[in-house]
Amino acid sequence: MNWNRIIFILLLLILIVLGIIFYSPIFIYLIISVIVSYIFDPIITWLEYKGMARWISILLVYAVIAGLIAWLIITYIPRLIDQGNQLLRFISRSDVPLNQAIVELPLISSIYEFIQKVDQTIPQLNLLPQFNHLIEIGVQKLGQLPQILISNFQSIISTVALLFTIPFFSYFLLKDKRKIRQALVSLAPNKYFELTLILFNKVDENIGNYLRALLLEVINVGILSTIALTIVGVPYAIVIGAIAGLLNVIPYLGPWIGGFVAGFVILVSGLPTVMILWMALAIFIVQLLDNYVFYPVIVGSTIRMHPLVVLLTVVAGSYFGGVVWMLISVPLVYMIYSLILALHKNLKEFRII
């Protein structure tokens, strides 16, 4: 090993570290773009083999999606504004102060009464002022919401602007998919070429299938839940259905959390408590349909994770980075797990370990 070589490698390492620091703010967008390109790749490859150039098919798919989003906005924005107005009217009711209005909610008022009773039985406890204080803090935070939005105006704008770069990233990732793959594989030394290729294909296939299945699952459960909740008569069925679909990313636990959200909404909105039973039945039927009819068709056979592992992963994810990481952690752990399985099998076959 001569000195020139060592210096060269050292300089290269410094450059890589500097590059990582420089590009780190956009890593998250790059990851999202990779996910987006994985989701659309099958359609575009299919069109390509049908004889359409890749870039044309990408633009076509983009146009369809843009149309879909525009249609959704046109259809749902008025309704969203309506619900927002309702909420605003609720907050800024002039006849009663907001604290009063919140206390008047059926769920809160029953808790309030319960605490009053407790305070009467055990006079030293003094829970009521604390409960009032809690509500006051909540109201304060609610009032600060517009303030937070305005003071973070710039960062919100720049985030939105970066969100618009995702389609551009994805466009190039999709268009030059093969070139990128060839370039990455060409970095591997001859000795490890076949191994690299096998791993690359395996990971590519696994991650792609898993991400697409995940997306289809989310959409499927979201739509089914919305329909079921609408039939039962739960308010805000679309929002709750969407949340239930998203939570379905977490196996075993997700449906329960979705059920709790729906139950909470029923309690707060003052509907009869029996409704919770119907809602639970609806969600149960949706899960039954999903697990035994749709999941085997969409996902097929995947590596099963033990419920305990899932539970630990979700809890650890929530400690690590809140709700977002709760959702991301299980797919992430699953993908790393499948990568390690493939790596171990092939390293053994190629007699490297």
Added chain:
Amino acid sequence: MANPFQNLFKKIFPHKEEHSELRNYPIFKTLNSRELQFVYNCLHHREFKADEIIFEEGFPLEVIYFIESGEVELSSKKAPERKFVLKENNVFGLVDLFHGQKRRMTAKALSDTTLLALAESDFKELITRQPTLGTKILWSCCQLMAKTIQEKSQVYN
């Protein structure tokens, strides 16, 4: 060809066929230019130095190699006296691909060699996605193997 309009047309729109060098390999001989493009998209260029091992006997198989330039020696530990030397425009690994998924021979570069590698998964995808292309390639594979069998055995002569 003598038509002046045709010549003019060719001058204005020069049509250079890309990747036509792939037709030198027997299994791609019958493909048209669009199909060659699909094949080319899946190929990996590899360069090997003289005396470098390309693959070893008993290892799992993922790619078949096409020799672009240079020489490759195939040998087996089971029969050390039998050695093949393949020159450019040849393919190796094809029989193992259809048979057993394990390398039955060791390949070594005799001189500086450039190879094109086609992965098994890409090969299968090409065949299933483009049935016409697949039929052509598989037909050529059969021809190649029939020719090899005929050369090796005198039974059918």
